[in-house]
Amino acid sequence: EAGVAQSPRYKIIEKRQSVAFWCNPISGHATLYWYQQILGQGPKLLIQFQNNGVVDDSQLPKDRFSAERLKGVDSTLKIQPAKLEDSAVYLCASSLFSRGALHFGNGTRLTVT
């Protein structure tokens, strides 16, 4: 089966600019997650979708981060405006059902200068 697709792979922006990441999960996976992985740390959950509804966004900095999952398939994560501390790898993952095994994409490495 095709894996989780993410784009772009790398992005460099200046602080206060905006950026968007895209994720296409594994076909048929109802649950989609966005994680932030700062260098030297484990992934931190930003938001979890079940189909096109938000299940958990408690750790999403909602003043600058937003995410949507159109038609319960693809998802975009946006940061506006970006801060230096947003530099990280943004990982998208999907699972067949909530609490099922996570399948991760290769991530987008964001550098904010």
Add this chain to the structure above:
Amino acid sequence: TQLLEQSPQFLSIQEGENLTVYCNSSSVFSSLQWYRQEPGEGPVLLVTVVTGGEVKKLKRLTFQFGDARKDSSLHITAAQTGDTGLYLCAGDRGSQGNLIFGKGTKLSVKP
């Protein structure tokens, strides 16, 4: 505070050696997952342990879930260079929230 503590943080060994890495918490988890992440890639699930005291083997990798379901260990026998990577444990707190990841153990196996 880090809910899941992984140790050691870094480990560098020679090919053929054995090693054990640990994942500890004061919280009880309904299940615990181990992932391996290679540079530039996303984490890949290795195993899920569910029952306290459970032991699972994956070729040269042996995973154990503590009796109280608060800790876990990963033992690698006769490490190979292909085992190099970041090993992450992730605990499921069930109704109390989503998966919590540790910071990982970065393993380097030298030829």
